Amino acid sequence: MIAEHRPVWLPDRSIRDLYPLALAEGEGVGTAYEYYAKRLVLGRILRSVGLPRRILVAGLPEKYGASLDFLLLAAELGAALLIVDERPEALDKGRLALQRAHGAGLLLDVQPDFQVTDVATLPLGEEVDLALSCEVLQRLNVGRRGAYVDRLWALAPAVVLFAPNGDNPAHTRLSGLSGLTLDEMRGLAAWARHVGYVDMPPFPPGVVRSESQRESAGEGVLEGLAMWGLGIYARAERFFPRTLRRRQSHIVYGLGFR
Secondary structure: OOOEOOOOOOOOOOHHHHHHHHHHOOOOHHHHHHHHHHHHHHHHHHHHHOEOOEEEEEOOOOOOOOOHHHHHHHHHHOOEEEEEEOOHHHHHHHHHHHHHHHHOOOOOOOOOEEEEOOHHHOOOOOOOOEEEEEOOHHHOOHHHHHHHHHHHHHHOOEEEEEEEEOOOHHHHHHHOOOOEOHHHHHHHOOOOOEEEEEOOOOOOOOOOOOHHHHHHHOOOHHHHHHHHHHHHHHHHHHHOOHHHHHHHOOEEEEEEEO
16 A cells, blocks of 8 residues: 555756766666656656555666666655566666665665566565566567566556657667557556656767766766756657657656556
């Protein structure tokens, strides 16, 4: 059960605030922008369901990052955190990213329970209030996707799914990831109260910067102003024409709650 049913408002964090988490994962401003955009979606469901006591991260990303934004969410809410993945190397990558974050003075109060297991084997008696998934669905065989989504819905009263946008073939081609279309997300998550597109940064995908360039990007005044502008742009995404979001967004999402 959700601990409190009053609306929960996430702290107002900028893309620049989230940038150090991206660096801890070996990523850059594109990941910080993604985290900011996803927080807008997560804030929506938390305002509806209230304060979760335990959060499940149902698999870590296939290729990019380690979902440290989900760890930040748990820290902000004071929630216990269970992270499961059937790939030991993915969990090792997550632990390493968290160690780097700790070294930068971030997420010091977060001590997740990492478990090498498949979501399908998690007992239904697990006390999970919110299940989160990012960059997982597309790596599952088509036949397993429905069972995965159904299991999350059986485990938790609130679920948020993020996957690469299959309606944007340019992004999936450059990222090397498969994707899900909005219709496929809607079909898998029939319980979803809302499905949509998010994460449409105003710069081309595939931009590569050196490690030193990434490190310095969080310090300059001009970079700070640029990130501030990106935050305004991210909040405006929802008002863009649907056809544009369909073609240009990097992520398709579905969220539902009881």
